[in-house]
Amino acid sequence: xxxxxxxxxxxxxxRGQQVTLRCSPKSxxxxxxxxxxxxxxxxxxxxxYYEEEERQRGxxxxxxxxxxxxxxxxxxxxxxxxxxxxxxxxxxxxLESRGDTGELFFGEGSRLTVL
Amino acid sequence: GDSVTQMEGPxxxxxxxxxxxxxxxxxxxxxxxxxxxQYPGEGLQLLLKATKADDKGSNKGFExxxxxxxxxFHLEKGSVQVSDSAVYFCALSDWVTGGGNKLTFGxxxxxxxEL
Numbered sequence: 001x002x003x004x005x006x007x008x009x010x011x012x013x014x015r016g017q018q019v020t021l022r023c024s025p026k027s028x029x030x031x032x033x034x035x036x037x038x039x040x041x042x043x044x045x046x047x048x049y050y051e052e053e054e055r056q057r058g059x060x061x062x063x064x065x066x067x068x069x070x071x072x073x074x075x076x077x078x079x080x081x082x083x084x085x086x087x088x089x090x091x092x093x094x095l096e097s098r099g100d101t102g103e104l105f106f107g108e109g110s111r112l113t114v115l
Numbered sequence: 116g117d118s119v120t121q122m123e124g125p126x127x128x129x130x131x132x133x134x135x136x137x138x139x140x141x142x143x144x145x146x147x148x149x150x151x152x153q154y155p156g157e158g159l160q161l162l163l164k165a166t167k168a169d170d171k172g173s174n175k176g177f178e179x180x181x182x183x184x185x186x187x188f189h190l191e192k193g194s195v196q197v198s199d200s201a202v203y204f205c206a207l208s209d210w211v212t213g214g215g216n217k218l219t220f221g222x223x224x225x226x227x228x229e230l
Binding site: 035041042092103106107 | 157159215
């Protein structure tokens, strides 16, 4: 049973560029959330996708956008990259029907470095 | 808004020592509480959870009790091993009707266990 997979694992961009990160949820999961983890910090919630719609969003600017596909996979896009966007981006999947007691399964993350 | 405060690290212990990592939270509702662990080079893994007051979560010798009166969820283990060296994150869930589940994390506590 494949867990959550993310790609790429590492990438380097320069300021002003755009980046797309990809996530495949755990088999059977229908909800995907994205988190940003800065070095030495806890993950911060970016947004969540369910039924191909963004339904909850954290305190992140519109430069951060996403998409969920019919097969439940998801993309995170960041435009106009800033140095401060350098972080580990984590994708987590879950099953909507489990509610708030359901576990979030995390991928290993995509480490973005902005120069 | 919701927040999680956990003790700062790093925490360095000798093998077989007793471990406590303090975690307190602020929430408007009745969240579920979680401890996640992040081993070097790996993604976040759920360690244990508790979904209501006085519940005790336990796994791999770790345990934590949901204390509503003190808004705490301290992590304990009676005898740590070198393999327990990792970063531990306390988190709470915020379930929004129609909005899904969002985790709020603490900043993490790094644990190093030495022989």
